[in-house]
Amino acid sequence: MLTISSAVLQVSTSDITTYLYIAFFGLLFIVQFAFGTRLQSYFAINEIGRGLNKLKVMKDKARKDAIDYLVNVGKASNDPTQRVDQFLDYVTIMPVDIDPSGLVGKIDHVVTTNNDRVRTEVGALLNQTNPVTISISENLLEVATSLNQIHKIVRHFYLLGKKTNSYFTLVQLQMLMPMIIQEADALLNATDSFKMGEPVGDGIGPVVVSRLMAGKEKRVIAKDTMMAVTEYKGRKLYVLKADGPMAYVGQPGVAIQKIVGDMGVKPSAIVMIDAALKLEGEKTGEIAEGVGAAIGGIGVEKFQIEEAATKAKVPLYAILVKQSLIEAITVMRKEIAEAADRVTEVLNRVIEEKTKEGDEVVVAGIGNTLGVAQ
Amino acid sequence: MMSSVPGPDKKTKLLVYTIEECPVCGQKTKRAFAVGDYVTKDSSKCPKCSNVTRVSLVYAEGVKPSS
Ligand SMILES: [Zn+2]
Numbered sequence: 269m270l271t272i273s274s275a276v277l278q279v280s281t282s283d284i285t286t287y288l289y290i291a292f293f294g295l296l297f298i299v300q301f302a303f304g305t306r307l308q309s310y311f312a313i314n315e316i317g318r319g320l321n322k323l324k325v326m327k328d329k330a331r332k333d334a335i336d337y338l339v340n341v342g343k344a345s346n347d348p349t350q351r352v353d354q355f356l357d358y359v360t361i362m363p364v365d366i367d368p369s370g371l372v373g374k375i376d377h378v379v380t381t382n383n384d385r386v387r388t389e390v391g392a393l394l395n396q397t398n399p400v401t402i403s404i405s406e407n408l409l410e411v412a413t414s415l416n417q418i419h420k421i422v423r424h425f426y427l428l429g430k431k432t433n434s435y436f437t438l439v440q441l442q443m444l445m446p447m448i449i450q451e452a453d454a455l456l457n458a459t460d461s462f463k464m465g466e467p468v469g470d471g472i473g474p475v476v477v478s479r480l481m482a483g484k485e486k487r488v489i490a491k492d493t494m495m496a497v498t499e500y501k502g503r504k505l506y507v508l509k510a511d512g513p514m515a516y517v518g519q520p521g522v523a524i525q526k527i528v529g530d531m532g533v534k535p536s537a538i539v540m541i542d543a544a545l546k547l548e549g550e551k552t553g554e555i556a557e558g559v560g561a562a563i564g565g566i567g568v569e570k571f572q573i574e575e576a577a578t579k580a581k582v583p584l585y586a587i588l589v590k591q592s593l594i595e596a597i598t599v600m601r602k603e604i605a606e607a608a609d610r611v612t613e614v615l616n617r618v619i620e621e622k623t624k625e626g627d628e629v630v631v632a633g634i635g636n637t638l639g640v641a642q
Numbered sequence: 643m644m645s646s647v648p649g650p651d652k653k654t655k656l657l658v659y660t661i662e663e664c665p666v667c668g669q670k671t672k673r674a675f676a677v678g679d680y681v682t683k684d685s686s687k688c689p690k691c692s693n694v695t696r697v698s699l700v701y702a703e704g705v706k707p708s709s
Contacts, residue, residue, distance in 0.1 A: 513680035
């Protein structure tokens, strides 16, 4: 009797467990099915919210850094806070592109107008005329503006996704968040190097070219851009870079157009030295060679150089120094600086191989010349 | 004033150095970066031949924290 009842009991217990098991997984399945995306959205909202807070801290710090620099180093006469805030929200309206002919000229015009405006306004804000300080202030404000924009755009999609309960908006943003934070972090780190006036990784081209220009007579060839004429193994070199040690990038496009146009130089080669973004896994300071116009940015300078080279049928050669985004906009790393000697060797070899004695060659060092004079 | 920035892995600090090179004898000296230094700037006297050196490079190098 006792054995039978315990056997019955045994059977029923294991049955209950089985039912519970089934019920549990069934419920889990239903919850996952019915509320899965909502749960995911909830996690996404949380994660984006945390990222957004980080971005806010970053943009506030960049803004504060800019204001502090204007006050402490720039000796701004009045409190520049209000002016800086107006600055951060200033918009540049790009020209219409439904009729693309002549578009580059229009973009150039808008961008140049904006750059001139920034310099005049910063100059007026500061109580001194040191061009290095003014150029650093320009760059600091640019960084603060970029971070402000990034924060605004992320916030826009975050709020939009939350409001419309759009799972895909939120999840896309969540997936992009780590990369956005990384980029914002790089920008914020750049302010430290800018404030100190240290050369940045992007300045490797100018460093190499400054060695060729040292001790030579220099002249202004385009806005913020210097040129010198030198010689290498019987070739006449027209060497150019932005005017350092200010944080300028200059107008290498206009400069090259002038050299092959107005000045009537007939180069057999144009060699451009620039920093290039490395892919993950590539080594910092590695040198790559190639053909084409090695220059980043919005595309205006690149277009001008390509057009000038094509018109004059001059081959374009590129020497690139690999680095990550953060390395390009923060103080130059040893690996990059030490590539300068190797770049010079490559440059000499390219000149020897591609041109002959008596030829003319244009050598352009592309990049921000902060902390690199000539 | 020694300038430093956080390194790639946050733990290593990057210290910034200025390299001075003597144009006459090629002697290189490494010292801490000072605000106002820039590449091609005339710098201190060469310890060997007392010519005026020029700043040839400014770069950051990682140092492991001593702790
Ligand atoms: Zn010496």
